[in-house]
Amino acid sequence: MIEKAVDLSAPVHELITSRWSGVSYDPKRPVNDNDLRAMAEAGRWAPSCFGDQPWRILFCDKHTNPDAWQKAFDCLAEGNQPWCQHAPVLSLICADTLFSSNEKINGWCEYDTGAAALSLCLQANALGLMTHQMAGFSPDQARKEFDIPERIKPLAMMTVGYPLSEDQLPDEFRERELKPRARNALGVHFFLNGWGEGF
Secondary structure (H helix, E strand, O other): OOOOOOOOOOOOOHHHHOOOOOOOEOOOOOOOHHHHHHHHHHHHOOOOHHHOOOEEEEEEEOOOOHHHHHHHHHOEOOOOHHHHOOOOEEEEEEEEOEOOOOOOEOOOHHHHHHHHHHHHHHHHHHOOOEEEEEOOEOHHHHHHHHOOOOOEEEEEEEEEEOEOOHHHOOHHHHHHHHOOOOOOOHHHHOEOOOOOOEO
């Protein structure tokens, strides 16, 4: 995996700092079932309101079920398809909008599902895999293609696979892949003891 420098104001575990959303996947290298299961387990242990676990995540593996993968691929925005075509796994990240205990609206379902998705990404990173989450897809088409119940809200799609090494990067993605990582200064988004009082 390509290593990118990060500008830190405090020490952070390398599992977090080494995770980034690349677009150049090795099309010949499948993701094995054990690694997908490990990612799912990581997501399963994410925190959630009342322990309700509202996430519903569908993995579509190109090597074991190309038809399911194609259905997922067809849901992607046109701009994402050129690089997603090489990802061996496409996943659909959804949230159950109702609490399982009482069928009332779960106002935290998206927040909790985001936590599960990040857990998946960090576990993938620990396994040498790369993930990339996307908003660029059609929730309506995904609902239709996979017969998703009305109470379930499709939130995002995510690619999973092994990244290409720097010397294998396609010309059309090289600049994007090698571009330095950047984030706003810590104090822009994180406050201490008062709103707007940045670190």
